[in-house]
Amino acid sequence: MHDPFAAVDGALVRVRVPLGELGAAQLRVVAAAARRGNGIVELTSRANLQLRGLPDDALAAVAAQLAAAGLAPAERRRGSAVDLLISPTAGDDPLELLDTRALASSVLAVLASRPHDLASLPPKFGLLIDGGGTPSLRGRRHDLCLGARRTDAGDVAFELQLGRALPMLDTPGEPIVLVSPTAAAELVAAVVSLCAQVRARVADLVDAHGRDALVARLEALVGMSFPRQTAGGGRWPAAVAPVGTLASPGDAPTSPVSVGAAAELGRVDPDTLDRLADLAERHGRCVVRLTPWRGVVVPGITPDEADAAVAALMAAGLVCDRRDPALAVVACAGSTGCASGLADTQADGRRLIDHLRATPLAHRPASVHLSGCPKRCATRDATEVTLIAGPRPGTYQSVGPQVRGS
Numbered sequence: 001m002h003d004p005f006a007a008v009d010g011a012l013v014r015v016r017v018p019l020g021e022l023g024a025a026q027l028r029v030v031a032a033a034a035r036r037g038n039g040i041v042e043l044t045s046r047a048n049l050q051l052r053g054l055p056d057d058a059l060a061a062v063a064a065q066l067a068a069a070g071l072a073p074a075e076r077r078r079g080s081a082v083d084l085l086i087s088p089t090a091g092d093d094p095l096e097l098l099d100t101r102a103l104a105s106s107v108l109a110v111l112a113s114r115p116h117d118l119a120s121l122p123p124k125f126g127l128l129i130d131g132g133g134t135p136s137l138r139g140r141r142h143d144l145c146l147g148a149r150r151t152d153a154g155d156v157a158f159e160l161q162l163g164r165a166l167p168m169l170d171t172p173g174e175p176i177v178l179v180s181p182t183a184a185a186e187l188v189a190a191v192v193s194l195c196a197q198v199r200a201r202v203a204d205l206v207d208a209h210g211r212d213a214l215v216a217r218l219e220a221l222v223g224m225s226f227p228r229q230t231a232g233g234g235r236w237p238a239a240v241a242p243v244g245t246l247a248s249p250g251d252a253p254t255s256p257v258s259v260g261a262a263a264e265l266g267r268v269d270p271d272t273l274d275r276l277a278d279l280a281e282r283h284g285r286c287v288v289r290l291t292p293w294r295g296v297v298v299p300g301i302t303p304d305e306a307d308a309a310v311a312a313l314m315a316a317g318l319v320c321d322r323r324d325p326a327l328a329v330v331a332c333a334g335s336t337g338c339a340s341g342l343a344d345t346q347a348d349g350r351r352l353i354d355h356l357r358a359t360p361l362a363h364r365p366a367s368v369h370l371s372g373c374p375k376r377c378a379t380r381d382a383t384e385v386t387l388i389a390g391p392r393p394g395t396y397q398s399v400g401p402q403v404r405g406s
Helices: 024-034 054-069 101-112 115-120 181-198 202-209 212-223 270-283 303-315 345-357
Strands: 005-007 010-017 021-023 040-043 049-054 083-086 125-132 145-152 156-162 175-181 228-230 245-248 256-264 289-293 293-301 328-330 368-371 387-391 396-399
Touching: 010 054, 021 024, 024 040, 024 049, 024 054, 024 270, 024 289, 040 270, 049 054, 049 256, 083 101, 101 125, 101 387, 115 181, 145 175, 145 181, 156 181, 156 202, 156 212, 175 181, 181 202, 202 212, 245 303, 256 303, 270 289, 270 293, 270 303, 293 303, 328 345, 345 368
Parallel strands: 083 125, 125 145, 328 368, 368 387
Antiparallel strands: 005 010, 010 049, 021 289, 040 049, 145 156, 156 175, 175 228, 245 256, 256 293, 289 293, 387 396
């Protein structure tokens, strides 16, 4: 748990969820903690949680609850702000090239062994490991990104991107730096150590020294050369939210499946968390995975129970239809939760979603970002329509898409 942040609606508590996975019992603990506040639980784009509206006199008890559930360290340090993002379907995706869970666990162990380095990193330092399947994590900018891909020899290695996203489109002739899966954890350690020494983000080091020079420095730290190959062109699968019944990695008709859902505007209430815990215990593996699309995936469901599980998610107020415009709209906390907000973007966002649901599919925008101020905190992704609250109540200014830094 991070130190609480004072917001307009009370204290905001950020809860880092290792590898985005929560057990059913942990979900119930989070639900109980949220009930001490205003009952709003936010799912973040880094597969973490935020509890809103907590009174100051409840913070100590909430911290103790979360710590007892394994969701908060006994001591707070800036290193707890380091996020490691993997696919919410890792290990269950039939199209993935590599199950990234073992590597991710090794990386977490590396981070835990370097408390001094972690304390010197910039806040919100982010790592991303994509297994090459669907849903894809490509297009999401983090400090260090590793993306599984086939080499020219037919093996699987990680494409290395420093301070920028894994591209969705391979540009013909573009050089690709490859890292073997066995060297990936050591590479992460080298990046963390280097950034901690100079107290800078990876993108800052790229700007200061150049990408090739930084790769050479990392090769020296790891003690090996990273092979290169040339991109031949082609497009990776679209990065779409996992909703509904998801594909099974097994060939047998009885192979377990996963079901996914998104939260409208990325928010749920404590009752929804309790119902998710019930669903995971009744039908799945007793775990729920958070997604960077501000949703959830429940793995390990038998195929004959998948429809009932999807119905249970929808009954809990979650979105399971890929065509639902709720998947396309993001909004910040707005004036009800942020001192910088000039409009109630949450209420306006819900009205917009209802309007889009009544609009023919062909006339809906692919993505909409409602921001209560020019900072555009709700998303770092470019959106087709971006609306920024104006100084006059109830007004928004439409601006062109913009990609923010991480």
